Amino acid sequence: MATGSTMHTFDVQLADTDRGVYEDYTLRVARHPSETDAYMVTRVLAHGLEHAEGIAFGDGISSTEEPAVIVRDMTGAIMAWIEIGAPDAERLHYGSRLAERTVVYTHRDPAKVMAPWAGKKIHRSDAIRVYSFDPGFIDAAAALIERRNTMTLTVTEQVLYLDLNGTSLTSAIHEHELG
Template sequence: MAIKATIYKATLQIADMDRNLYGEHALTVPLQPSETEERLMVRLLAYALNVPMDDLHGTLQLARGMADADEPDLWHKDLSDQLLHWIEVGQPDDRRLAKACGKARRVSLYCYSHSAAIWYAGIANKITRLRNLDIWQLPHTQSQALAAMAQRSMQLQVSIQDGHVYVSDGNASVEVLPQRLWQGGA
């Protein structure tokens, strides 16, 4: 019998001064049996960093990610079901990234573990043709601090200003400084 996902509920209150975006988003997030709370929290952070200004061109949604190899962790589809933005979390291989770049207008990847630099060195030469790909690295200590905030029911305040991300749950606060490793087209 397969182990089922553990359900987490998160309310994100987002104040993104860089994009002049403010809003509250209630999310139901499944934590897959093979997934860590660190990865779950990075998915929530990726959501906050990529939520669109409005829903006139579709919405950003949690996809099946680890539960379905053909889906990302998050995706933004327009109202005609066109895939605008594919968002991955972790350290996928270059073939998965190339496949994603062929399906979506834009692809973003957020890697976060202490081995991210080694992983990136291994794929850097293989992704040079992927012009619609952006890769961000979250410092390992910061992603672990986010993981410490994980609870089955969360109220998180996310403030973004000048590329700095501040996440607070009322008891603790974490500053996250995403570092760009690759920018497609650059």
């Protein structure tokens, strides 16, 4: 845990009917002082929406060698490189070269996030997907965050139903293509 980080715990019930993933787990999340609540919520949601064996939080904020969320197989090979927010083109290029799959989850306007990537060299850019949520969804969820949280994530037909600390929120999961 980085100096000055605030620890948050999330007891998660995941039911992703789109992918057939059903899991109950606890996440301990160290929120770096420079990390906003919206970024942290997006990181936690990305962890749930990409949940698979070998998923972990990377050293994304303090390291350029790993993304915010990473999935490795049993040999240590990177299966998924999952960025949060608005990574630069070089970082996407790097991650796409290392991983079988590269995605970005953003709490920002996806058009503004993707605009700086236009014309930049990004390995397999046509395979990279950017996911966003309805306007106001992440901010509403961020306002509900406590040090200890209960979270139910249900995904059906690209719609996310989130129950966070007893408050229900809903958003479509919007998919955007780079290439």
